Amino acid sequence: MKKIYMILLVLILVFVLAACASNDSPAPAPAPDPAPADSDADDANGDEDLIFLTLEELAQFDGRGDNLAYVAIDGIIYDVTNVPQWRSGSHQGNMAGQDLTDVINNRAPHGTRVLGNLPVVGRLVD
Numbered sequence: 001m002k003k004i005y006m007i008l009l010v011l012i013l014v015f016v017l018a019a020c021a022s023n024d025s026p027a028p029a030p031a032p033d034p035a036p037a038d039s040d041a042d043d044a045n046g047d048e049d050l051i052f053l054t055l056e057e058l059a060q061f062d063g064r065g066d067n068l069a070y071v072a073i074d075g076i077i078y079d080v081t082n083v084p085q086w087r088s089g090s091h092q093g094n095m096a097g098q099d100l101t102d103v104i105n106n107r108a109p110h111g112t113r114v115l116g117n118l119p120v121v122g123r124l125v126d
């Protein structure tokens with residue numbers, strides 16, 4: 001009789017231990033989707049939204065009529081559409097839609113300090 005009790009006790013212990021072991025390692029939570037279709041995760045470096053324009057293409061962004069006003073400085077394209085001083089794409093005799101690197105470096109009284117406030121929209125390419 002004592003033997004049966006011992007066997008039962010061992011069996012119960014085995015079951016209890018097995019149950020504990022399975023609770024120690026619950027099924028892992030599903031990994032987050034690395035690239036959901038509508039995620040902005042790829043935009044972390046900001047490059048996703050940049051546009052690449054040749055000088056010829058940039059010319060369309062002259063700020064006239066409904067056109068946006070873009071200016072390229074040192075290969076970076078800035079949006080001056082909403083800058084009051086660039087109304088209608090014109091500023092101190094300069095027109096938007098152009099590479100004005102030389103102008104801002106050598107003729108503008110403010111130099112490149114004004115660029116820090118402008119949205120960067122793209123890069124100038126060959």
Ligand code: HEM
Nearest residue numbers: 071080083085091092094100103104107108109110114117
């Ligand atoms: C002959 C060339 C230029 C002259 C004489 C000129 C002159 C001026 C003057 C007098 C102002 C207002 C005062 C100031 O903010 O310092 C101004 C503002 C400004 N200029 Fe020019 N500028 C020239 C070229 C450029 C170019 C090439 C850019 C290119 C993006 C530029 C961008 C701006 C901006 C964004 C402002 C507004 C500044 C702000 O309020 O943050 N300018 N400029």
